[in-house]
Amino acid sequence: MSSQQAMISMENVNKWYGDFHVLKDVNLTIKKGEKVVICGPSGSGKSTTIRCLNHLEKFQQGNIVINGTELIEDVKVVRHIRSQVGMVFQHFNLFPHLTVLDNLVLAPTWVHKKPRKEAIETAMYYLERVKIANQAKKYPNQLSGGQQQRVAIARCLCINPEIMLFDEPTSALDPEMVSEVLDVMIELANEGITMVCVTHEMGFAKKVADRVIFMDQGQIIEENDPETFFEQPESDRLQLFLDQILSH
């Protein structure tokens, strides 16, 4: 029963870049509607882990099942999985040659074959949600970083994804813009979508996460509910990491 509810399951996933062993036996099961925050020092494999989930990175061993579909190297399977998984990137990756609205309409019309009119309605609804509907006709480079990241989130929501992946969504933002993006993410979390978020925003993790995962050197070292995770870390490595990021 519990395995049926799993939205994401990673079993013994191993990945190498050449000789470098990036992911070592990563096991992770995320239930439908669960919010998971992954943190860890840079180079610990946390981004690589979530990039494996929509096959932006290949892995050499183990298996991944997303919403009941096993991720194998097959164009159709990969596209099917990607069409259910939204990803928000550190550098937004909006398409600069398209208006904000066209950025949002693209995937629904081309991947999900929705009529353009319907796609525009959905797009405007989500732009409204991220409080940026008045910028729909502008080009991404005319917006601030925080606005761009909110557009990127709206772009993912337009495909009505089962899972949202966030790859350090606030790391490239100026400090004053971090909260506007986090607010949108918190709102989203409250609606019950499955979220996996790589971030160093510990306040966000405490407020939203059902589970916080600590990775180091390609391994999951520790996972716990946020309270235990921050108050009583079990491993020394996590203790050290928390001291470093919370000390200043």
Place this chain on the structure above:
Amino acid sequence: MAVYEVKQAKPAPSNNRGLIYWCRQNLFSSIGNSILTLLCLYFLYSVLPPLVNWLLIDATWSGSQQDIVKEGARWIFIIEKFDQFIYGFYPQALHWRPNLVIIITALFIAAMMNFKHVPLKLALMVLYPIISIIFIYGGVFGLEVVDTPKWGGLMLTVIVAAVGIIASFPIGIVLALGRQSHMPIVKTLCVGFIEFVRGVPLITILFMASVVLPLFFHDGIEFDKLLRALIGITLFQAAYIAEVVRGGLQAIPKGQYEAAKSMGLSYWQSMLLIILPQALKISIPNLVGSFISLFKDTTLVLIIGLFDILAMVTLTNSDPEWLGYEVEGYVFVTFIYWVFCFSMSQYSKSVERRFNTELK
């Protein structure tokens, strides 16, 4: 209570407008600069007046050869041979056909710019070349056939350049994508083709197309010489386009590919909708540069016996009644080439501005 001090009046600002100020700032700001300015002025003084005299003031614009009294350019030669420069050996009575194609081309461009309906645009893109060929070549609807050896002059130059540019563009894009492909056979073929063609001068390819290619066919199978030249030029140009487009593709950040993929777009969708529009936009200046050099290279077709505008000038100069008019002829050709190339480069600037969404 605040105490206000009376300030000393400042001197009036020195004049920083007007011609004299501009000259001082831009032409005579230092000794070296002043010397260069004077040298340039002297150069212009010694070159411009005689040139203008020869080109315009002392030139002969009308009349016959016997009437020439002035020292300057004898443009009557150009006027006399104008039709040959433009149409080559195309029968005079049928000149209306290429002229009509020019009008059709103008209408076609206007339609492409103003119509929004995509299927209609695609239909026009297929119809336009067919209609143009029908009018120029003939053979159907009671139009008399004008064989390609009779084509010549500026008409031939433009046909060769236009076909080369239009046909090579999609091939070049496919080659560029193939070069980036992860499929080893596709990649090897594309790299092999591009590197081979780029390593060979155009003149060699034209020779191969006109002399070597027929050796592979049985006697009697004669493929049109112009068609062979067009295929050669198209393949040659495609290799260059491929390299220009590759530069554009490499300039697109990896994040764009990843964002497109992560949304579930297929390879062709992400290329056509996301990557190529951006890559081509970056490549416009280099693409136009390569089109301009192709336009000038078309003149090489004269070595396989096709008479483009330059070859027509050389040919008309051997007319015993009109000997010794080379200079006028070549000045005229220079002017024509310049008009075309300059227009292309200006057009590219306007296209660049239109597509610039980064700063709008």
